[in-house]
Amino acid sequence: MNKLRPTSYDVARLAGVSQSAVSRTFSPGGSASSKVRDKVLAAAEELGFRPNPIAQSLSLGRSKMVGLVITQFTQKNFPVALQSAVEVLGRTSESLLLQITNPESMGDEAIAKMMADRADMIISTTEISPKTAQLCVDENVPLVLINRRVDVSGIDHVASNHRGVMRKLAHRFAAKGAKRLLFLEASHKGWVNDERKTGLIEGCREAGLPDPVIQMSKYSYLGGFETVLEYGKTIGDFDALVSANDPMALGAMDALRLRLGLRIPSDIMVVGHDNSPIGRMFSYNMTTVEQQMEQIFSKAIELGFERLKNRKADDTNLFFESQIISRSSAPL
Amino acid sequence: MNKLRPTSYDVARLAGVSQSAVSRTFSPGGSASSKVRDKVLAAAEELGFRPNPIAQSLSLGRSKMVGLVITQFTQKNFPVALQSAVEVLGRTSESLLLQITNPESMGDEAIAKMMADRADMIISTTEISPKTAQLCVDENVPLVLINRRVDVSGIDHVASNHRGVMRKLAHRFAAKGAKRLLFLEASHKGWVNDERKTGLIEGCREAGLPDPVIQMSKYSYLGGFETVLEYGKTIGDFDALVSANDPMALGAMDALRLRLGLRIPSDIMVVGHDNSPIGRMFSYNMTTVEQQMEQIFSKAIELGFERLKNRKADDTNLFFESQIISRSSAPL
DNA sequence: ACGCAAATTGCATCCGGATGCAAAAAAACT
DNA sequence: AGTTTTTTTGCATCCGGATGCAATTTGCGT
Structure with missing residues (x-):
């Protein structure tokens, strides 16, 4: 029974x-x-042998x-x-x-758990305190942040x-x-929100538009609504509403159409953010912005490996261009 | 630098x-x-010592x-x-x-990888072949299937x-x-789809309704649409449309309203499945069915632990009651 | 204070592979 | 064939804790 x-x-x-000899047979360069x-x-085939990854980990230190x-x-x-x-x-x-964290809370605890679990590297999309980041650096665990910032040397960023x-x-508008643009920023702020806001303002100035009105909103469908x-009705004074994320934009669309009787895009255009599948549905068909998530993750993991192999001295700080996906809520 | x-x-x-002594201090019953x-x-505090989980794993065999x-x-x-x-x-x-699998493919490969990684137990929501299931049994790795079936002794099921x-x-209808009910079943079939269909048919018969019409549809928003x-227009002959999942139901709602000009629920009621957040939005406000996911996972993991500790001889086959969430697309 | 049982501590070994080192074998070269 | 160089191979040890066993200490009873 107890077939070990x-x-x-x-x-x-x-x-x-x-x-x-067995170990060498199963090692790449043996x-x-x-x-x-x-x-x-x-013999291995006959016994159904597979090297025990835990023993390998202990021996190799990897x-x-x-850790994500x-x-x-x-x-x-x-x-x-x-x-x-x-x-x-x-x-x-x-x-x-x-590890999954609540969007409002810091990811420090989750990162600590990853370190305890001895992950070879940690990729994180959560807010993180400099103290925890420094801990990773001290313990030689590569940490790559995605769409977040922390001001600690030895951490890579991809965004x-x-x-x-x-x-x-802004230029397309x-x-x-x-x-006249209205920007819906998330009450739960952060670097991403700030960047988006700043970009929109810069773009408006470059294009000769007045500064967009910045309006804070709860970060959710209901918040946008x-x-x-x-x-x-005064929202009709705006030509376009831009949201820092999709859920708020969807809530806004429903409020505009279902409650205020406005037409999109003729009365007001709406642009969301992140290309969630919902916005693709016919009743919204919402213009949005899509991030190159796969490339971003791919690069993040690659950077982690480079640090693991000590092939890196400098901090990387990389950006990927997002795409505007034009749909009927704002034909741009 | 290399602070090990x-x-x-x-x-x-x-x-x-x-x-x-150190080991015993950190062991529960030491x-x-x-x-x-x-x-x-x-001393541990001073050095910042934390037991190495990999070494523990090797020693404890856990x-x-x-693995999920x-x-x-x-x-x-x-x-x-x-x-x-x-x-x-x-x-x-x-x-x-x-491990994440494609909904259309088998999870056998993913399970094999989990075994290779020496997960203590495997919880799976994917289709799986009896062969792989038997492998888990043979290797003494508890396997618990969620909302799936496999006919192998030694596997637990929670659904x-x-x-x-x-x-x-059906009774509420x-x-x-x-x-007259229309049931949208997924083209990508499976046990869940069958159970839902069977239940609806049984319910109709018990309630004295005619059998629902079963219509196959591509498993997606667009499929339902x-x-x-x-x-x-002939869809207006039905009093209600029930979908095996949410996306199809949402697509159906959009087709009914936006293309066919029907009113929901007065012309036809719509019920989705799984309480995805989208259905909650005001423009859909869709009646749906919610599964007790947290309880299901909790139980699945508990069952896994029981098998690990050899506290179980029989196969468990457990069901949790789902809730009907009544919203305006079908006020039930 | 003495005897015995119970709790504590250290020693040695195990978990399963990886690898530096030196011995042994095979290949290459006079 | 004799010698040097290159590969193979096995031995021993390491990775970092856990634990059975025996030795030691502590506690309790009288």
Whole structure:
């Protein structure tokens, strides 16, 4: 019954060689004659032997696991991000260790848990305190932040060019004759929100538009809905509404159409952010901005590996261009 | 620079005790006098010592990791399921090892990878072949399937009572005077789809309604949309449309309202499935069915632990009651 | 204070592979 | 064949804790 898994010693005995020979056969650069290798492989096959990854981890000092700390966004690009990470990791021989954090809270605890679990590197999309970041640096655990900032040397950052795409958006609006823009920023602020806001303002100035009105809103579908209602009919004074994320934009659309009786895009254009699947549905068909999530994760993991192998001295700070996806809520 | 992490030997040396004393201090049932324990804890604190989980795994033969194999559903309850799993695991001292599979493919490969990674147990929401299931049994890795079936002894199953809630739904429809029901089943079939269909049919018969019409549809928003369009105006002959999942239901709603000009619920009621956040938005406000995901995951993990401790001889086959969430698309 | 049981502590070994080193074997060169 | 160089191979040890066993200490009873 208790059929224990065979070890390298079992294989060695059956093959009539030493345990080291077995280990070398299964190691990429191990020197073993083809004669020995064949005997070992045959014996391994017969016993169903697979090297124990835990023993390997202990011996090598590497766990072959990448820790991913990700914020939970029920409606946003959470699945997309995860999917990207999994796909990228599938190509390496790493496994995925996951922690999920609440969007409002810091990820420090989650990162600490990853360190305790001995993840080889940590990729995080959560806010993080400099103290925790420094801890990673001290312990030589590569940490790569995605769409977040922390001012600590030894940490890599990969992000979308949030500012750039928003500037481009402003120019597109200008080209369409839109003048007065309303920007819905998230009450739960952060670097991304700031970048987007700044980009939009910069773009408006460059294009000769007046500064957009900045309006704070609760970060959710309901938040966007209620914020628009508070404006009431006066929201018609704006030519376009730009949201820092999709859920708020969707809430705004529903308030504009269902409650205020405005038409989109003729009365007011709406642009969301992150290309969540919801916005693609026909009843919204919302113009939005898409981040290159897969590329971002891919690069993040690559950077982590470079640090692991000590091939890096400088901090990387990389940006990927986002795409504007034009749909009927704002034909840009 | 290369500040290696301290080991139990370092702590032992500093505290002036043996390595075993350190180990025992950090082990739950270890016998250590308070004098020694204090010295060890002080030394550990000073050095920042934390037991190496990899070494523990090797020694204990347990990895303290739960493997979760989950199907990717961009619009469905994927985040909910994951969140539930993470919350439940947070209460144990396990970590989460994740694999994501394509909904159309088998999870065998993912399960094999989990076994290779030496997960203590595997919780899966993917289709799986009996062969792979048997492999888990043979290797003594507890496998618990969620909302899936496999006919192998030694595997536990936890699922929602899909059939039961659909029967209840039929009764509710009957009470509202609805007679002719249309059931949208997913082209990508499976046990869940069958259970839902069967339940609805049973419920209709019990309630004295005619059998529902079963219509296959592509499993997606667009699938539901197009399927409804194919019916055209004749879909108005039905009193209610029930979908095997949310995305199809949402697509159906949009087709009904935006293309066919029907009113929901007065012309036709619509019920989705899984309570995805989208359905909650005001423009849909869709009646749906909610599964007790957190309880399901919690139970699944509990069952896994019981098998790990050999406290189980029989196969468990457990069902949790789902809730009907009544909203305006079908006020039930 | 003495005897015995119970609790504590250290020693040695195990978990399963990886690897430096030196011995042994094979290949290459006079 | 004799010698040097290159590969193979095995031995021994390490990675960092956990734990059975025996030795030691402490506690309790009289």
